[in-house]
Amino acid sequence: MKLVSKFATTLLLLALMLSVVPASAVRPAQAATAYWAQFVADVTVPDGTTYAPGTAFKKTWRLKNIGTSAWSDVSLIFVSGEKMGAPTSAALPTTVNVGATVDISVDMTAPASGGHYFGYYKLKSASGGEFGIGSNANSTFWVEINVSSSTGTGYDFTAKASEATWSTGAGAFTFPGTDGNANGFALKLDKPKPETGIESTLAGLLLAPNNVNNGYVQGIYPAFKVQSGDRFQATIGCEYNATSCYVAYRLDYQIGSDPVKTFWTFREKYEGWTYGANLDLSSFAGKDVKFILVISAYGSPTGDRALWINPVIARSGGTVATNTPAPTVTGTPPTSTPTKTATPVSNCTNLAQFIADVNVPDGTSFPANTPFLKTWRLKNIGTCSWSSYSLIFDTGEKMGGIDGVIPTTVAPGQTVDVSTNLTAPPTSGTYRGYWKLKSAAGASFGIGTGGTKSFWVEIKVTGSAGPTVTPGPTATPLAGTTYDFSQKVCDASWYSGAGSLPCPGTDGDAKGFVLKVNPSKLENGTYDNRTGLVTFPQNVTNGYIQGIYPAYTVKSGDKFRSLVGCEGSAQCNVTFRLDYSISGSSTIQTMWAFGEKNEGLNGTADVSLESLVGKDIKFILTILSNGSPTGDRALWVAPIIYNSVAYPNP
Secondary structure (H helix, E strand, O other), X not given: OOOOEOEOOEOHHHHHHHOOOOHHHOOOOOOOOOOOEEEEEEOOOOOOXXXXXXXXXXXXXXXXXXXXXXXXXXXXXXXXXXXXXXXXXXXXXXXXXXXXXXXXXXXXXXXOOOEEXXXXXXXXXXXXXXXXXXXXXXXXXXEEEEEOOOOOOOEEOOOOXXXXXXXXXXXXXXXXXXXXXXXXXXXXXXXXXXXXXXXXXXXXXXXXXXXXXXXXXXXXXXXXXOOOOOEEEEEEEEEOOOOOOEEEEEEEEEEOOOOOEEEEEEEEEOOOOEEEEEEEOXXXXXXXXXXEEEEEEOOOOOOXXXXXXXXXXXXXXXXXXXXXXXXXXXXXXXXXXXXOOOEOOOOOOOOEEEEEEOOOOOOEEEEOOOEEEEEEEEEEOOOXXXXXXXXXXXXXXXXXXXXXXXXXXXXXXXXXXXXXXXXXXXXXXXEEEEEEEEOOOOOEEOEOOOOOEOEEEEEXXXXXXXXXXXXXXXXXXXXXXXXXXXXXXXXXXXXXXXXXXXXXXXXXXXXXEEEEEOOEEOXXXXXXXXXXXXXXOOOOOOOEEEEEOOOEEOOOOEEEEEXXXXXXXXXXXXXXXXXXEEOOOOOOEEEEEEEEEOOOOOEEEEEEXXXXXXXXXXXXXXXXXXXXXXXXXXXXXXXXXXXXXXXXXX
């Protein structure tokens, strides 16, 4: 698994693409279940929403019927935890046929005292008994809130938008802008309607970049003194019906006259969901910080209407309300140990970051019944030390795996390799198993901004002999290679914001440069014996470099592959992109993107080009600086197109 979100919150990207698991993607071990639910989204009240004591609110879950029986006599039932004034049971509002989804709502009231509260729920059929979610249809789903015992202040980016300095690639403008302006704009919306189609009761900002490829819009806010415990919170997503929207969200910042830097970034495409940002700003405590909201187009700006719903800085003891009634996709919730009373606020937080698949990359093939070891590399990005913590199965296909204790104590900021022995299922198909971690106190957690998402293993079971594993970093070029971007580097036309660039370039050229290297130096200090390309963007904030290659006719089975990472500098922070244009068209589109920092690991691109078969395509290698360009030596190792039909087992 290679997550696009190796950004500041890292894992926010791998969450972006695969956080919701359709029933078809999970092959349960047991026979079909008559009554079985799949969690789809928190339509209102994302996990961790903060309320003042006694606040009334409506919680709505979106569930899908993935069983074999229609829900014609089904009710929501309270199981355990904190009831929060909810009824013991409530009938579903309609019959839910197999494969259909339903929104289930219940009125609740925040408890009278401060704390961290969970309420656990299941469904009940008059004919089939209790049932829920998860691989065995018996797990609970829940509501999770924080109750603030006092009032306090925060910072509301929507209310303060007129105090920010707004600009796009076309220049400065006065807030509010004009909707539809080709130079870009920013507007306040009292009831923003995100791509979910559910209108928010909280105000937000609608931002659109200037109407050029890779355009942007940004608002630089006045300096704000950050306190320990402050958090940046927002719900993000494209505006409803902006179906062509494909953007990158960024929270940048500047301290004094220092260079602008990127604190967090997130890639978003219109797919019917919104996502929650919940970022700890404690590293800025005591500093006056200018925060910058940025939206940049991924290639073409057509339809790029991006929403920041209720963007605020929430302060401990007085969090600004975050009851955003827009779905925050959290994946399939785990089987949690229900609590009988309110859980007190912990003195530390549990949060993991996915770093790498140490072995068994997604899509690895095994013969039926083959035993194998799966190892994930995770980083502790919370504030609790992981002592006597465990790896636990969450949902999906278990593949014979068992829960196990993490072999060592993992302090905040440290990484650990976590393994489990698995066995490929007996029949052919694609299988995925989802896993999380469990604290010594029994609380489960995972990756993503809220620690609610699972990491996973995904394999294919075939009748062929031996596993098919992605070549290691020192492998020779693939057989079946049909196009080698390194060898043809100077056939491409190279550009940056400073204009046309020579090929090869000159190392250190402030306009940006491209160089062919062999061997290629990886982030861990070792060398790969394949040829690579070092691409350095123009030496300006948010600079870029791109190489537009001659047209290539895509064949069925073609895939783009490259090892990607930073060369040298620990300050490297870039976005890799594979863009393309169809010959004869001036429109540039993005096929793949990957955020990368120098953290000692390289990522892998393995991108199917099947949607472009038969077309003459100009492929474009693009590198974008995420803020300051200092040290942004981005390395493409062995970038090629290979044919998976001619060479099916790379």
